[in-house]
Amino acid sequence: MKWSVVALLAMLLLAGCELFTPRESEPPIDVLDPYAWIPPTSPEMVLQNLANAFPAHQLNYHLDVLGNNDETGVAFVFLPDQGVSSSQPGVFDNWGYVEEENFITKLFDVLKEDGFQRLDWEIEQLSPIDDRYEIITDYHLTLSYGESETALPTQLKGQATLTLVQNIDQLYEISVWQDLKSDTLPCWSDLKIKVQ
Numbered sequence: 001m002k003w004s005v006v007a008l009l010a011m012l013l014l015a016g017c018e019l020f021t022p023r024e025s026e027p028p029i030d031v032l033d034p035y036a037w038i039p040p041t042s043p044e045m046v047l048q049n050l051a052n053a054f055p056a057h058q059l060n061y062h063l064d065v066l067g068n069n070d071e072t073g074v075a076f077v078f079l080p081d082q083g084v085s086s087s088q089p090g091v092f093d094n095w096g097y098v099e100e101e102n103f104i105t106k107l108f109d110v111l112k113e114d115g116f117q118r119l120d121w122e123i124e125q126l127s128p129i130d131d132r133y134e135i136i137t138d139y140h141l142t143l144s145y146g147e148s149e150t151a152l153p154t155q156l157k158g159q160a161t162l163t164l165v166q167n168i169d170q171l172y173e174i175s176v177w178q179d180l181k182s183d184t185l186p187c188w189s190d191l192k193i194k195v196q
Contacts, residue, residue, distance in 0.1 A: 040065055040172045043133045043164050047121045054117035054143070059108040067165065067173040068097045074165050076100060079178040080189035081158070088193050095192075107195050110152065115144030124159075133164040133172070138182065141191075152194055158187030 035056035040046045046065045053061035067074030078095040085092050111117060118141070125136040141156040163176040181187040186194075 037061055037064070041170070043126060043135055043162075043172055044123075046162075046164060046172050046174065047123075047135070047137065051119040051121060054111075054119050054141075057108065057111065057113050057117070059104050062104050063097075063101055065173055066097055066100060067167070067175045074167055074173050074175050076174060077176050078192075079176065080192070081179045081181045081187055083181060084179075084187070084189035084193065091193060091196070092189070103192050103195055107191070110145050110148040110195075112144045112146045115146075116142060117144065118142045131165065132175070135160075135162045135164065137162070139188075141188075150194055153186040153191060155185050156187055156191055157183040157185040158189075160188070 033056075035052040035058075037052070037058070038045045038048055040049055049061045049065050053059060066076040069075040076097045078092065078100060080092040080095070120140045122138040122140075123135060124138060125134070127134045136159065138159050139157065143152070143154055143156070145152055145154075159180040159182045161176075161178040161180070162174050164172045165175050167173050177188075179188045181189070
């Protein structure tokens, strides 16, 4: 009797009970969403989140990599292209986080949610300076809009000089964004004028 119980148990274990067989591993969550938020633990990840904001249609991806004095002690400042700024006096005086939040919210309201949106960066220089990084990068932004009262540019090009600092959570944020028109196409500064 003992022998038959042991034999029965052995047969049950060997006959397809895959109790001890490892299961197939699952892919990481962000592989499923190529535009998922990435904690900005490096300067490059800040740029990636800014780029992902557009195809993911997530304006918080843009805002969450900007210094917000209320939360982190780092204040965001946008310095426009000088030519654009001089043609529109007063628009960019004290352009900080609140002005950027208003701008990006209005922009995302007129973007076509299922349209082609793309932001590409081409880093020219990435320099650590004391407790911060400075990135000089060319950008090319492609946008498609739904209905809008104002004709807005679909192609933008320029160069950004970004100063990044770490917040209290050791994540990088942009404290200064300096814009420079580098082409005949409009730049970020031009877009801000048209969207406001």
